[in-house]
Amino acid sequence: MPFIPHTEADIQSMLAKVGVSCIEDLFDEIPGELRCGGLDKVADSLSEMEINRLMLERAEQDGRFVNFIGAGAYEHHIPAAVWELTTRGEFYSAYTPYQAEASQGTLQLIYEFQTMITGLTGLDAANASLYDGASGLAEAVLMAVRAHKKGQCILMPTTVHPVYRQVVESVVTHQDIAVEEMGFDQGTGVTGMEALEKLDPTGVAALVIPQPNFFGGLEDVDGLTDWAHANGMLVIALVNPISLALLKPPGKWGEKGADIAVGEGQPLGAPLSSGGPYFGFMSCKQKLVRQMPGRIVGRTVDMDGRPGFTLTLQAREQHIRRSKATSNICTNQGLLVTAATVYMALLGPQGLAEVARRSHANTRELVSQLSAIEGVKQVFSAPYFHETVLRLDSPALDVLRALEAQGIIGGLGLKRYYPQLGDTILVCATETRTGEDIAHYVKEMERIISKRRLDPPCAQKVADSR
Amino acid sequence: MSHANNDLRYTQSHEWVIQISDGAVEVGITDYAQDLLGDMVYIDLPEVGDNLTAGKECAVVESVKAASDIFAPISGEVSEINEVLSDTPEILNQDAQGGGWLFRMIPSDAADLNGLLDADAYQALVEPDAG
Numbered sequence: 001m002p003f004i005p006h007t008e009a010d011i012q013s014m015l016a017k018v019g020v021s022c023i024e025d026l027f028d029e030i031p032g033e034l035r036c037g038g039l040d041k042v043a044d045s046l047s048e049m050e051i052n053r054l055m056l057e058r059a060e061q062d063g064r065f066v067n068f069i070g071a072g073a074y075e076h077h078i079p080a081a082v083w084e085l086t087t088r089g090e091f092y093s094a095y096t097p098y099q100a101e102a103s104q105g106t107l108q109l110i111y112e113f114q115t116m117i118t119g120l121t122g123l124d125a126a127n128a129s130l131y132d133g134a135s136g137l138a139e140a141v142l143m144a145v146r147a148h149k150k151g152q153c154i155l156m157p158t159t160v161h162p163v164y165r166q167v168v169e170s171v172v173t174h175q176d177i178a179v180e181e182m183g184f185d186q187g188t189g190v191t192g193m194e195a196l197e198k199l200d201p202t203g204v205a206a207l208v209i210p211q212p213n214f215f216g217g218l219e220d221v222d223g224l225t226d227w228a229h230a231n232g233m234l235v236i237a238l239v240n241p242i243s244l245a246l247l248k249p250p251g252k253w254g255e256k257g258a259d260i261a262v263g264e265g266q267p268l269g270a271p272l273s274s275g276g277p278y279f280g281f282m283s284c285k286q287k288l289v290r291q292m293p294g295r296i297v298g299r300t301v302d303m304d305g306r307p308g309f310t311l312t313l314q315a316r317e318q319h320i321r322r323s324k325a326t327s328n329i330c331t332n333q334g335l336l337v338t339a340a341t342v343y344m345a346l347l348g349p350q351g352l353a354e355v356a357r358r359s360h361a362n363t364r365e366l367v368s369q370l371s372a373i374e375g376v377k378q379v380f381s382a383p384y385f386h387e388t389v390l391r392l393d394s395p396a397l398d399v400l401r402a403l404e405a406q407g408i409i410g411g412l413g414l415k416r417y418y419p420q421l422g423d424t425i426l427v428c429a430t431e432t433r434t435g436e437d438i439a440h441y442v443k444e445m446e447r448i449i450s451k452r453r454l455d456p457p458c459a460q461k462v463a464d465s466r
Numbered sequence: 467m468s469h470a471n472n473d474l475r476y477t478q479s480h481e482w483v484i485q486i487s488d489g490a491v492e493v494g495i496t497d498y499a500q501d502l503l504g505d506m507v508y509i510d511l512p513e514v515g516d517n518l519t520a521g522k523e524c525a526v527v528e529s530v531k532a533a534s535d536i537f538a539p540i541s542g543e544v545s546e547i548n549e550v551l552s553d554t555p556e557i558l559n560q561d562a563q564g565g566g567w568l569f570r571m572i573p574s575d576a577a578d579l580n581g582l583l584d585a586d587a588y589q590a591l592v593e594p595d596a597g
Contacts, residue, residue: 149513290508315508315533324535 070428122251133264136280151205189380216387225254269343293327
């Protein structure tokens with residue numbers, strides 16, 4: 001049976017009723033230049049065998065590497081039970097249910113997810129998820145501006161992920177919200193309190209605090225939070241969920257705690273899979289809950305006093321508030337949230353803390369061994385979680401390419417995002433990296449770096465001799 | 467205690483206004499409006515000091531059925547808000563034209579009140595067949 005409920009006759013009768021001749025006419029207000037035209041690269045249909053082969057080929061393009069890159073997406077071990085349970089028919093949908101209250105199991109799972117997120121972040125209420133960490137941060141910025149009412153400016157440290165900053169800029173610029181970037185201390189790699197004192201806090205709705213920041217460094221979250229609150233701003237915490245198993249939760253930052261916490265949920269049970277799908281999470285203080293975007297599941301009792309779950313605070317949402325809704329987010333990453341909930345339930349607080357501790361220890365081991373090589377130096381002095389920046393005395397991208405030829409993804413070259421940092425790489429070793437992986441990386445790095453120093457390429461020799 | 471219908475001025479969008487002693491006016495929504503909206507769950511009020519423009523949205527009342535904008539009946543500055551509503555929004559259902567007032571404001575021009583509907587005109591608006 002086709003999943004299209006309308007017959008050709010139904011369609012014709014509806015079109016006649018609204019007074020147009022074909023379905024295409026319903027879209028005629030979209031200017032031609034905004035249309036993508038035909039999708040010639042997409043086949044009309046493929047057999048199961050053909051699609052399997054195509055997808056396998058696409059997946060294999062990623063190659064098989066030993067990975068030391070993090071930079072926003074992290075390779076963690078995912079217990080087999082996570083996706084075995086998540087892909088059961090009862091859960092297998094990307095959407096929150098339309099006939100929500102008929103899907104008590106899904107609602108209960110989302111409620112448990114929200115509960116876990118509030119537990120990790122130390123805040124009062126969480127939503128059912130967002131698209132990803134970057135768009136989640138943009139939503140948090142919009143939320144802070146709505147809640148603040150007076151300020152139309154956001155303070156954004158440049159230690160926030162560069163792609164996140166671009167996404168926020170794209171989303172908020174046309175809503176008359178200014179994003180003011182503030183630099184970091186070149187010695188520590190975190191936001192310096194001295195830089196803050198020079199800022200004019202007038203009209204600023206919120207300060208974003210990344211913890212850990214893009215360089216892996218741990219910001220002075222207490223000092224920053226108290227400074228922001230003393231200057232009438234809200235605090236948006238941008239956090240890595242795994243790190244929260246060890247670090248102080250945003251709800252406990254400073255005297256009063258961060259107001260909103262947001263982050264990328266991928267580390268909680270989602271594979272890297274070429275960049276997605278991932279999901280975002282968000283939580284906040286109780287008094288801001290009506291400004292929160294997205295769906296929120298609540299626990300209640302029915303007429304007979306039996307516990308049940310329901311979508312709550314729906315007046316924030318687009319099906320009720322239309323253009324004045326807190327967000328147009330509605331459909332969210334339900335399947336990823338299911339995986340994250342199963343992942344957190346399987347690991348428990350101790351398991352999660354163990355993942356965090358081992359990732360930290362592995363990165364320390366990697367950094368200590370790498371920086372013992374002549375020509376490799378750690379750049380920043382602030383403590384880090386499971387990622388940090390190294391400076392190379394050779395062109396970083398060439399070194400990364402040489403490592404890749406040996407089957408190693410050695411880190412992210414930072415020059416593209418932070419030209420002032422020169423030949424630096426951002427490295428990460430999660431709990432999935434073994435001692436052998438690290439030794440292999442260190443050996444290859446040593447060989448590549450020393451070879452470059454002793455034996456410059458021929459073109460370089462010619463240039464030098466002139 | 468509720469204000470008598472005849473003492474109030476009304477808008478087409480179901481707000482009421484009354485002149486109170488100190489030159490300020492008090493603003494709320496009509497009993498008719500609260501009855502249509504149903505049980506109130508949340509009231510989002512303006513802040514003291516906000517400058518309101520007649521006809522522009524200035525507050526939101528959220529009921530179990532809908533979230534509705536409240537429009538400023540006249541222009542002026544908010545001088546006081548009804549804090550009680552934040553914890554007990556149901557007062558709006560119980561006493562829309564008295565204890566359920568939303569905010570008080572200092573009109574930019576008190577004469578603007580004369581441009582609003584009187585009780586008879588409002589009654590005719592909500593029950594056109596009654597007369």
